[in-house]
Amino acid sequence: MTPPVDGFTVQPIPARAGIGLRSEHYQDVIAARPAVGFFEIHSENFFGPGGAPHRYLETIRADYPLSFHGVGMSLGSVDPLNREHCQRLKQLVDYYQPDLVSEHLSWSSFNGRYFNDLLPLPYTPEALHHVIDRVRQVQDTLQRQILVENVSSYLQYTHSTIPEWEFVAQVAEQSGCGILLDVNNIYVNAVNHDFDPRTFLGGVSAPTVKEIHLAGHTVNEFEDGSILIDTHDQLVCDEVWRLYRDAVRRFGPKPTLIEWDTNLPELSVLLDEANTAQTILEAPHARVA
Amino acid sequence: MTNTKTLVSTAVSSLMLLGIAGTTLPANAADMDKCYGVVKAGKNDCQTANSSCAGTSTKDGQKDAWMYVPKGTCEKLVGGSTKSGA
Amino acid sequence: MPGLRELQQAFGSSLGSDDASEIAALVCANGLNGNRRIQIYRNNLFVTLTDTLRAVYPVVEKLVGDGFFRFAAHEFIHHYPSRHGNLHLFGHEFASFLSEFAAAKGHAYLPDVARLEWAQHEVYHAADHAYLEPQSLTAIDPDCYESLRFTLHPARRLLHSAYPVVRIWAVNQPDFDGDQMVDLSAPGDCVLVLRINGEIEFHTVAPAEYRFLVTIHEGDTLGRAVAAALDKDRDFDLNHFLVKHVQNGTLVEFDLA
Numbered sequence: 210m211t212p213p214v215d216g217f218t219v220q221p222i223p224a225r226a227g228i229g230l231r232s233e234h235y236q237d238v239i240a241a242r243p244a245v246g247f248f249e250i251h252s253e254n255f256f257g258p259g260g261a262p263h264r265y266l267e268t269i270r271a272d273y274p275l276s277f278h279g280v281g282m283s284l285g286s287v288d289p290l291n292r293e294h295c296q297r298l299k300q301l302v303d304y305y306q307p308d309l310v311s312e313h314l315s316w317s318s319f320n321g322r323y324f325n326d327l328l329p330l331p332y333t334p335e336a337l338h339h340v341i342d343r344v345r346q347v348q349d350t351l352q353r354q355i356l357v358e359n360v361s362s363y364l365q366y367t368h369s370t371i372p373e374w375e376f377v378a379q380v381a382e383q384s385g386c387g388i389l390l391d392v393n394n395i396y397v398n399a400v401n402h403d404f405d406p407r408t409f410l411g412g413v414s415a416p417t418v419k420e421i422h423l424a425g426h427t428v429n430e431f432e433d434g435s436i437l438i439d440t441h442d443q444l445v446c447d448e449v450w451r452l453y454r455d456a457v458r459r460f461g462p463k464p465t466l467i468e469w470d471t472n473l474p475e476l477s478v479l480l481d482e483a484n485t486a487q488t489i490l491e492a493p494h495a496r497v498a
Numbered sequence: 499m500t501n502t503k504t505l506v507s508t509a510v511s512s513l514m515l516l517g518i519a520g521t522t523l524p525a526n527a528a529d530m531d532k533c534y535g536v537v538k539a540g541k542n543d544c545q546t547a548n549s550s551c552a553g554t555s556t557k558d559g560q561k562d563a564w565m566y567v568p569k570g571t572c573e574k575l576v577g578g579s580t581k582s583g584a
Numbered sequence: 585m586p587g588l589r590e591l592q593q594a595f596g597s598s599l600g601s602d603d604a605s606e607i608a609a610l611v612c613a614n615g616l617n618g619n620r621r622i623q624i625y626r627n628n629l630f631v632t633l634t635d636t637l638r639a640v641y642p643v644v645e646k647l648v649g650d651g652f653f654r655f656a657a658h659e660f661i662h663h664y665p666s667r668h669g670n671l672h673l674f675g676h677e678f679a680s681f682l683s684e685f686a687a688a689k690g691h692a693y694l695p696d697v698a699r700l701e702w703a704q705h706e707v708y709h710a711a712d713h714a715y716l717e718p719q720s721l722t723a724i725d726p727d728c729y730e731s732l733r734f735t736l737h738p739a740r741r742l743l744h745s746a747y748p749v750v751r752i753w754a755v756n757q758p759d760f761d762g763d764q765m766v767d768l769s770a771p772g773d774c775v776l777v778l779r780i781n782g783e784i785e786f787h788t789v790a791p792a793e794y795r796f797l798v799t800i801h802e803g804d805t806l807g808r809a810v811a812a813a814l815d816k817d818r819d820f821d822l823n824h825f826l827v828k829h830v831q832n833g834t835l836v837e838f839d840l841a
Contacts, residue, residue, distance in 0.1 A: 232538070232539040251542045251543060251544070252542075253542035253669065253670040253671065253672070254539065254541070254542050254672070256670045256672065257672060257708075257709025257710070258709070258710065258711035258712075258738070259709070259710055259711040259712035259713075259738070259739065260707075260708050260709055260710060260712065260739065260779060260782055261537075261539070261708065261782030261783075262539055262709070263712075264782055278544070280542050280543065280544045280669070281542060281668070281669020281670050281671075282669060283669055285588075286592065287588050287589045287592055291669060294668075294669050294670070313544065316592060317669065318669070319592045319593060319595075319596035320593070320596070321667060322596065322600075322665045322666065322667065323665070323666040323667060323668055323669055324596065324599055324625075324629050324666070325629065325632050325633065325636075325666055325669070325671055325674075326546075326625060326628050326629055326632065327544060327546075328592075328595060328625065330588075331588065331591055333585075333588070335587060335588050336588050339588055361546065363546075363621050363624045363625065364611045364612070364618065364621040364622070365611070365612040365614075366591070366610050366611060366612070367610055367611065367612055368585040368586065368610065402614075403614065424545075427548050429548065429624075431616060431620065433615065433616055433617070433620070434615035434616045435615075436615075436616060436621075436624070438546050438548045438624065439545060439546045440545050440546060440547075440548045441543070441544070441545030442545065442548075468544075468545075470543040470544065470545040471543070471545055471547070502730065502807055502810050502811055502814070503729075503730060503807075505810055505822045505823075506729045506730050506732075506806055506807060506810060506822065507726060507729055508822075508823055509822040509823040509826040509827070510721060510724075510726075510729045510732070510806075510826070511726075512823055512826075512827060513718050513721060513826055513827055513830055514718050514719065514721050514722060515718075516718045516827065516830070516831070532785045532786055532787045532788070533750055533753065533754045533785065533786040534783060534784065534785055534786075535704040535708075535777075535783075535784035535785070535786060536757075536784075537704065537705065537708040537784060538639045538642070539708060539709075541635070541636050541639050541671045541672065542670060542671050542672070546624070546628050547627065547628045547631035547632050547635070548627075548628075549627065549631050563651060563654070564651050564652070564654055564655040564658075565649060565651030565652045565655060566652070566655060566687055567652065567687070568647065568648035568649060568652045568687075568688065568691055569648070569649040569651065569652060570645070570646050570647045570648045570649035570650075570652070570653075571646050571647050571755075571756055571764055572647040572648060572691055572694075574755075574764040574765050574766065575647075575693065575752065575765075575766045575768050576765060576766070576767060576768060577767050577768045577769040
């Protein structure tokens with residue numbers, strides 16, 4: 210499959226369920242052409258200049274809208290923005306013309322060393338202004354809006370002064386970016402940090418939410434307590450489905466992604482999860498939000 | 499000694515007699531000693547790793563499960579363990 | 585109250601050491617204490633980077649076993665921290681690390697196996713390039729043929745080892761069901777790593793052919809590459825090998841020195 214002569218043009222992502230595209234499923238997806246609303250990729254997996262990954266992605270891009278989800282921009286780091294990383298993303302975005310481009314509201318590097326993880330920011334005015342400035346830099350480079358995703362966290366800083374939902378909402382409002390609302394991450398944090406997840410939903414305005422993520426998590430039990438870990442290795446749990454229903458009721462139908470990274474099952478398992486999300490998106494209450 | 503100029507001239511000339519490259523490969527079996535590599539692509543993910551010991555140790559990783567001597571299929575490589583330096 | 589810079593510095597150094605006291609003091613201790621919470625992130629860092637090495641170096645892992653591989657990975661991660669947000673760029677120093685790693689001494693072939701696996705990884709992601717169109721050579725004056733300088737396809741790597749690395753690699757593939765014994769005193773390998781239609785292939789080539797390709801890759805002329813190959817083998821068949829490497833897409837461009 211060669212890309213169209215004039216290049217790809219943006220294919221809008223509908224308010225339907227999609228799934229994360231993983232290399233183990235490339236061939237199954239191309240063979241089965243499943244009826245999903247879109248595919249989302251991890252941008253960095255296509256940072257290499259050539260070879261099979263791009264042949265697969267071009268083929269899939271020809272038939273489906275795409276979302277590019279970054280994991281390595283280190284938006285919240287105090288290190289200067291990694292220009293090389295940002296430029297490579299721009300080349301990819303210019304070529305594939307995905308409808309959505311997203312990153313995480315976290316940091317992952319310090320002093321040039323990368324931890325390749327989504328580390329939590331303190332929710333302070335200083336961090337807020339820093340992240341807003343960084344989102345603007347990325348949007349200026351890419352010449353487009355990005356979405357930022359709320360992340361799961363396993364700790365809170367004693368000096369945080371802003372509730373997480375307010376921090377997320379402020380970043381969107383002041384930088385002009387959209388929000389990728391990860392409902393599983395809200396649930397994980399609500400349990401880990403003891404707040405009502407519906408308060409989070411209530412703190413975010415519907416027009417800023419451009420996409421929703423759903424995934425499975427794991428409960429880790431210790432003798433001194435338990436904690437939820439955002440493992441992306443199992444089915445979405447009932448509580449998260451309930452919270453998702455509330456989110457759809459509040460925000461209206463939004464493109465919704467099933468994310469699965471570890472112990473990846475057969476494609477059909479992801480498609481079943483996407484079907485469940487699709488059913489909720491199509492429920493009558495979702496249309497009158 | 500062979501005349502390099504003649505060799506080169508003959509080789510480039512026969513190259514130009516070829517059609518479009520990549521359509522056929524030389525059939526010389528002696529050149530075909532090859533293996534195929536399978537690549538596990540796509541390692542940039544955004545989940546949190548949660549190995550069975552995650553968080554249970556105050557130190558990193560799973561030191562208790564480490565081995566300090568190689569103990570895999572290297573035992574099937576013979577005749578080289580006394581060699582040092584490649 | 586720490587600024588963002590101080591916080592990230594303290595968090596970062598706690599991930600790279602066993603001491604989380606500085607950052608733990610900035611973390612709410614409701615239920616689990618700060619050390620326990622930091623340990624989740626430290627574990628994630630270690631497992632993520634170890635799994636990244638595992639994905640690039642499955643044969644090294646099989647050779648040394650899971651336990652030793654994690655031990656080696658831990659030492660490697662400590663000495664060669666990740667420098668990129670893209671994990672595909674992590675781990676290229678693993679071969680040189682292994683050659684210095686005291687616990688792997690006595691397994692001198694390991695760095696070469698790692699080099700082969702890194703070459704495979706790089707070639708998988710390398711840029712595409714069109715085949716060389718032989719007719720385009722008609723523009724060159726035949727008197728200048730010796731001054732032709734060819735360029736190798738971006739998805740090609742050349743490496744050689746004093747050990748039979750391709751056989752070591754082959755007998756350690758998941759679907760291999762023959763005799764896994766390898767005689768390390770067997771002749772070493774000269775290897776051309778290629779990507780053809782997205783698939784990776786290892787071709788073992790003769791020393792003269794290898795010398796020929798390496799000389800070209802170093803930017804030398806066809807004349808000098810032939811001389812270098814003839815130096816290894818008086819009967820080096822240039823005609824055959826030039827055609828072969830244009831046809832298999834290894835030589836993709838040319839100019840005149």
